[in-house]
Amino acid sequence: MTGPVFQQDQDLSGLIACPRCDVLHRAEELADGQRARCARCGTVLMWPREGAFLHVVAFSFTGMILMIGAIFFPFLEIAARGLSHKSSIFGVAMAFSDGFLAPLAFAVLTMIVALPIFRFAALIYTLWPLANGRPAYRHAATAFRLVQELQPWAMAEIFIIGTAVALVKIGGLATVSLGPAFWAFCVLIIVIALKNSFVSDWTIWKAIGQK
Template sequence: MTPPFYPYDHDLSGLIACPRCDVLHRSEELADGQRAKCTRCGTVLMWPRKNAFLHVVSLSFTGMILMIGAIFFPFLEISTRGLSHESSIFGVAMAFSDGFLAPLAFAVLTMIVALPIFRFVALIYTLWPLANGRPAYRHAATTFRLVQELQPWAMAEIFIIGTAVALVKIGGLATVSLGPAFWAFCVLIIVIALKNSFVSDWTIWNAIGRK
């Protein structure tokens, strides 16, 4: 990556800004597997890899299926003194759907379920034609921008981490049996991490802009 500079009367179409420190660099074509890092903070700016779009699409399909299954399958079962209770994510959210706790149920379903699924679908919509060597669909730029802006609000990973912490505290009070939905969420975290490792924002924006 060319060292940073600050143009005033130059064409800005060939520039890339570091998302962490905002230093401007002149973009260059990279071979598969090469990385371009910020000269100031070392943040990876570009990392094109062969079939990266196809990998992201495949992982998005996988994550979407896991998420849909995790909604309705049993998440965990708590047993104590001969009594047991089994619950799913959807069942827990619906338990708080009445009265003043209804916004809580809406927030749970939106941030843990709806937004991650929407981001998966939006990524598939954005990258499917690009992965097949065709021009991007209409409104692909707007769709991918939504994917980026909604990322902090999609909290499936935060949910499973918080659940693990809660289970440690509950373990001494009752017998906890983990259901298939819990393990689906654990696999989902791995799928999301793999998907994010293949996503290069600059590469995607550059591909969307090509005719």
């Protein structure tokens, strides 16, 4: 099929190309809660979620506080035959700090602590002015793009399932007591899930684009 030729000066702002399959769509105003899907592959293109910015900011603040708490409080402690040993989240990453595994310690710390904190901070930076009806701060687009791009590498929820597996493995060997950092992390993944349910990429990009 031959498509219409778009002139060099033509306004393209009303168009959306499906990021997954490239089909062109004309964007229309949707009511809050409605979803627009790609006609060919079904990818959700538009999902307006007006007025949710403040929720996301609040959840991000909560998440940051929980994460900071999780770093400084004890995470787990084991005891067997009169001996005991406790570890913080930091200590978990430092388990790899010997010899050639050292870069892995850095990677683990990045995935479970640094990236989640960075994503919270960048979300707050992006959405705080937008929630107050002001134009986005400088570099908000870069900040939110990083939030999206780094999402697969932030693995707080995988870490907590890993903790559960580790607890089962230790089960027969010693008694384990769960520290405040463990509970902080459990609440943290619930907060992350709640925050995600309020994030609409499309609405945020639209708000950033309105200068």
